Amino acid sequence: MVRxxxxxxxxxxxxxxxxxxxxxxxxxxICGQRKCVYANSLSELREREKQINKDISDNIDTxxxxxxxxxxxxxxxSIKIKLANSTKENYLxxxxxxxxxSFLGNKSIGDIKKTDILRFYTMLAQKGLKYSTIKAxxxxxxPCFDLAIDDDIIRKNPxxxxxKEFYAKDAAEKTALTLQEQEELLIxxxxxxxxxxxxxxxxxxxxxxxxxxxxxxxxxNDVDFENREISIDHQIIYKKLNGKYVFxxxxxxxxxxxxxxxxTNSVYHALLQQKKQQFQTGTRTKxxxxxxxxxxxxxxxxxxxxxxxxxxxxKNIVNKHNISxxxxxxxxxxxxxxxRHTACTRMAEVGMDVKVLQYIMGHSRISVTMxxxxxxxxxxxxxxxDKLEKISMIV
Numbered sequence: 001m002v003r004x005x006x007x008x009x010x011x012x013x014x015x016x017x018x019x020x021x022x023x024x025x026x027x028x029x030i031c032g033q034r035k036c037v038y039a040n041s042l043s044e045l046r047e048r049e050k051q052i053n054k055d056i057s058d059n060i061d062t063x064x065x066x067x068x069x070x071x072x073x074x075x076x077x078s079i080k081i082k083l084a085n086s087t088k089e090n091y092l093x094x095x096x097x098x099x100x101x102s103f104l105g106n107k108s109i110g111d112i113k114k115t116d117i118l119r120f121y122t123m124l125a126q127k128g129l130k131y132s133t134i135k136a137x138x139x140x141x142x143p144c145f146d147l148a149i150d151d152d153i154i155r156k157n158p159x160x161x162x163x164k165e166f167y168a169k170d171a172a173e174k175t176a177l178t179l180q181e182q183e184e185l186l187i188x189x190x191x192x193x194x195x196x197x198x199x200x201x202x203x204x205x206x207x208x209x210x211x212x213x214x215x216x217x218x219x220x221n222d223v224d225f226e227n228r229e230i231s232i233d234h235q236i237i238y239k240k241l242n243g244k245y246v247f248x249x250x251x252x253x254x255x256x257x258x259x260x261x262x263x264t265n266s267v268y269h270a271l272l273q274q275k276k277q278q279f280q281t282g283t284r285t286k287x288x289x290x291x292x293x294x295x296x297x298x299x300x301x302x303x304x305x306x307x308x309x310x311x312x313x314x315k316n317i318v319n320k321h322n323i324s325x326x327x328x329x330x331x332x333x334x335x336x337x338x339x340r341h342t343a344c345t346r347m348a349e350v351g352m353d354v355k356v357l358q359y360i361m362g363h364s365r366i367s368v369t370m371x372x373x374x375x376x377x378x379x380x381x382x383x384x385x386d387k388l389e390k391i392s393m394i395v
Contacts, residue, residue, distance in 0.1 A: 010042060015049075028052055055155070069112065070105040072144045079147075084250050086213075086237045091140055098124060098137070109148055117141070117162040138163045175332065176345035176372075182206065184329055188321045195317050200274035201297050201310075205336065207267035209343035209361050212336035213237055214257070216305045217249060217289075218296040223271055228263040232362070236289060238306045247304060249290035254364040261360055271296070311335050341372070348373045349383070 005011055006018045015027045024045040027036045037052065039045035067075075073095060077088065099105040104112065104120045124134050138159065145157040177185065186206075189199045205215055213235030222231045234249050235257075241248070252258055263271070274296060278284045285298045295304045314334040322330045340361075347357050358369040 006042060012042075016042075016045065026052070066108045066110060068106050069109055069141070069144060070100055072109050072148060073099070073105075073140065076144045076147050082255070084253055086239065086250060087253060089239065094133075094136060095140060098127075098129075099141075109145065110154055112145075112158050114158045114162060117159045121162060135163060176338065176342040177332070177334075179346075179349075180329055181331055182342060182346075184327065185317070185321070185331055185334070188324070188327070189317060192317075192320070195313070195320070197277065198313055198317070200270040200277065202339065203266050203270035204274075204297075205339040206343050206346070207264045207270070208261050209340050209347070210261070211235065211252075211257075211340060211362070212307045212310055214252065214362075215336070216295070216297055216307065216310065217292065219292055220275070220294045220296055223296065225268070225272070228268055230261045230263060230267075232261065233258045234292060236292070236295075236304055238308075247287075247289045249292050252362060254362070256359075256364040257362040259359055259362055307336065314339070344369075344372045 004017065006024070007022070012018070017025045017027070019025060022040075024039045024042055025036055026039075026045055026049050027034065029035070037045070037048050039048060077083075077091065080088070083091070095105075099120075102120065102123075104116055107116065121134050121137070124137065125131075142157060142159045145154065145159055148154045149157060186199070186202065189195050189202060201215070204210070204218075208230060210218070210230075210232060214232050217234055217236030218230070218232075222233075224231070232252065235252055236247055236249055238245060238247050240246075278298065281300075283298050283300055283302055285293065285295045285302050285304060287293065287295075287303055289304065297305050299305055299309070314336065318331045318334045321327060344357065344361050347360065348354075352360075354366070354369055354373050357373065358366055361369060363369045
């Protein structure tokens with residue numbers, strides 16, 4: 001049997017050949033289709049052959065990896081049928097803002113390297129986007145590559161570890177109020193003639209860890225005073241739809257968001273106070289949003305509160321508090337999300353079972369709960385060390 005040779009007299013293996021101009025070619029079949037790759041040298045060609053043969057052995061069809069990241073994202077979104085409409089709209093908006101027309105979005109997923117992802121994240125940071133927003137992009141990009149791996153299109157996820165490598169030490173973290181700050185906030189609001197009306201709202205959020213949309217969507221139908229239990233099975237969203245800002249209701253972010261939260265005494269009395277307050281001021285809502293009515297927290301115009309209004313109230317409270325003369329400590333920036341984070345932190349500090357905490361918070365993944373549960377604050381550190389005082393020691 002005569003073996004084919006290249007122009008230098010080297011024996012060529014099956015599927016290998018050399019063109020007249022000197023380029024080397026390797027032809028192979030995958031999924032019933034004939035493919036070929038080119039190289040300038042035989043050694044380069046054989047390196048590529050090794051990868052091809054490995055892909056064939058592992059049933060990796062790299063021919064499909066030519067689709068762009070944009071197309072892969074659209075494919076990923078088409079199968080995420082359990083995503084809440086608001087979350088899907090957020091994803092699509094974020095993608096269109098910074099990925100759709102970028103070098104990364106138009107690049108084939110099989111050609112994207114880790115350096116491309118890092119370059120993209122750096123570009124976002126240079127545009128002034130915060131770490132939390134870049135993390136949101138990572139939460140969209142990474143699953144796209146995971147899906148391609150599951151479909152045997154690519155071998156590994158190039159975005160894996162990029163966020164950690166990109167993470168800056170000075171990146172702002174979600175910060176819960178300390179116990180002293182929490183007490184300072186509640187005392188100030190209780191004494192304030194202007195902001196006292198928001199005390200039940202703040203106590204409710206600190207005592208339940210409910211999300212902002214879940215809080216403003218709470219109806220009196222969801223409050224069971226007899227069994228001291230709160231049912232959460234929906235949230236209220238205020239967003240632009242068809243060119244107009246409207247309220248609409250939808251299920252919580254995940255199935256884990258549907259839950260029943262027992263009331264603490266503080267929450268129980270705060271809700272009784274809110275009911276009394278609405279009766280005295282005549283501010284009980286008559287608006288019906290997708291079948292939900294009689295909202296617990298309302299505006300003076302008898303409408304549900306907007307998420308932006310909740311954060312605006314909290315911001316104004318902090319500003320007013322911090323310029324007051326009689327304060328023990330200044331309050332940091334405050335938002336509905338920080339109140340939720342504070343609630344989770346307080347529950348972790350008292351040693352609540354982590355699975356119970358996950359359920360109360362409505363977290364779909366235990367890892368999210370553990371980020372808070374494992375956080376060691378100076379106050380928690382001191383409290384745990386003080387337990388040693390109960391142990392008799394001979395010095």
